[in-house]
Amino acid sequence: MSSNYSNKIFSNYFLVIISISIVLFLISSFTLIALNSEKIINDFKENIPVVVFIKDQSNKIELSKFEKNLEINNTIKKFDFISKKDAAIKLSEEIGEDFIDYLGYNPLYDSYDIFFTSNNVNNLFIDQLVEEFKNESFVEEVTYDAPLIDLINKNILILKQWSLIIGSIFLFISIILMNNTIRLSVYSNRLNIKTMQLVGATKFFIKKPFIITHIKLGVLSSIISSVLLVVILYYLNLNFFEIDFEKIKESVFITLVFSLGISVIISYFSTSIITGRYISSNIEKLY
Template identity: 30%
Template sequence: MTKQNSKSVKKKKLGNYPHAMVVFSISLALFVIGLFGLLLIHAGKLSDLVKESIEMQVYLDRNLTEVQLVRLQKTLAAKEYVAYKQDTAQVRYISKEEGAKAFIGETGEDFTAFLGDNPLRDAYALKIAANHSGSAELKVIKNELEGIDGVYEVQYVASLIESINENIQKISLVLIGFAAILVFVVIILINNTVKLALYSQRFLIRSMQLVGATSFFIQRPFLNRATWQGIMSGIIASGLLYLLMQYAYHEIEELRLLRNDEQTYMLMLALVVIGCIIGFLSSYRAVRKYLRMSLDELY
């Protein structure tokens, strides 16, 4: 008999609240945001790889000694704008003999046969870090490199880099625009879900108000519940994203090149925070609304 009474009291206290429906709806909305966030992360990584695949050719003075070549390579590798791969500076030495072989292989013409000499110069090929690949910054880098002792000339395909930067900028603006619209729609969706869930609690709120409960006392259980629902929904959405990523990486090996674990974990944390904040604010607004309504407006 006592157990039945306690269950009855608990039911009256909590009301008929669709907890599972709210968590499911918020989790689904956050999962959609997470999917688009993953798209942005992988697109950003792809953009960096494209930018870092472009090389800047540093042609050297003739007759440099081995000591001078080594010193020059160390100088170039120490520059902050040089790209790194697995803690290795992307500075590659190309002798004039290698350059001649590559030219002959591409054109099929042996220019050394009728010139009688190899007019090419030894060179270093530098890959520039993605965050230093802007057109204006590359010009500054070119002037700086040409001022180093032993460097004859620096060349890069400026038109190609400008075209890549312009296209990447346009694509980024489109993706950011879609992301902003998506976040706005999801916020409205979560807000309406919480409001609909609290609609079934409007008479319970009024009953508590009629017996003299303060606004803070009435709001606290609903805000606590909404906060935990947001956290739980964020965790569920993050878990689904993680499983989806692992499946995608298993099916498409090349996709691993675009992964960025640090940004992905930050995205998952952001989903939890977003779910918590939106759930809290939506619940706060809804409860405040029902507290201000008259009894006739509740029907």
């Protein structure tokens, strides 16, 4: 009998931990994405190049001066020089054949891929700079993806607004799910709650062990969800795309603290309210 009761308690708590861990993991994932959405957008903007194609037989002194001007320009994050030979190799790899053998010559140009800081990635600023580049005697052509930049800048505010709305809805649903999970857990002890009340225990005395237990379960669930989140981040970093942990460490810390805080707060208030309802209910309604 005692063994069956212990197994029932363990099974009940195990389901609570699993359910809350899943909810907290989803909350943490969305929170981390929301906190880093601007960083993600900025990183994307800073990887949109303005490509300056250089005429053949250009003056090396002029090019050297051009590079120095790029280096001291604080609106430019970085720039890469790509020789026509390297460009040809890359293009041949992309199309799957050596087009130089077919044409008999390399029609490509040396070029500079210029990347700007995110604050300066807008069509108005870049158009002005492009005109300056075109005025250089050694410049053959300047290209960049203007429609993409325009699309990003127009939709940043909309993206932030929708993130806030979706986040609020998601948090509300998560709170309901956690509350229902705790309610089912407390429900299985409703008769014990009423028995304690009938023998003269105060409301605080009855609530205390349930609150402490579910706060512990909430904290444990938060730890599990946090470990899972960090493991998945490292997995994504190793197998899919590079994550700069130095840049996101602050947001990861905030996310983990937020997850812990949410678990403790919801566990406390939900357990207290639900236990109080069973204390106040008629014994006939408990069956």
